[in-house]
């Protein structure tokens with residue numbers, strides 16, 4: 327399945343997660359500036375860190391506007407969120423919820439929801455029906471779990 331990853335990353339944390347997923351899924355990788363190319367892929371992975379107080383990473387500010395106009399009908403989609411649950415427990419990985427709100431009514435099939443077990447936060451827009459909307463990584467506090475989290479998520483979405 328032709329897989330494309332589109333991401334935004336300020337200090338390189340999301341980028342390093344994306345690099346790992348790219349290898350495991352043999353995917354093409356672009357920054358969110360190139361989101362227009364998503365229409366060329368069957369399986370689309372959207373990845374972002376959260377900045378400000380629950381805001382999108384900068385690359386996604388234009389990217390989300392472009393996303394509104396894309397035809398994603400029939401696409402398989404997965405989300406990757408990177409954040410800091412100890413420092414930002416009220417807005418933990420909120421940017422994933424912002425992206426999901428834009429795509430949820432576009433006829434997509436979302437894959438790769440994950441359990442919130444093992445995380446410690448008070449509020450997150452990335453949670454729906456008690457589950458995270460995608461793979462959630464916290465390098466600030468739980469970096470030792472990242473590799474295992476990525477590997478088990480890959481098995482779910484591939």
Ligand SMILES: Cc1cc2nc3c(=O)[nH]c(=O)nc-3n(C[C@H](O)[C@H](O)[C@H](O)COP(=O)(O)O)c2cc1C
Pocket residue numbers: 334335336337338339340341375376377378379380381383408409410411414417418419420465466
């Ligand atoms: C000023 C600032 C604001 C942040 N705001 C949030 C936030 O609201 N929610 C969250 O989960 N993480 C927040 N973070 C944590 C970053 O998302 C985290 O450090 C992440 O690993 C950065 O990934 P990147 O290098 O790919 O951009 C914030 C970090 C900083 C420095």
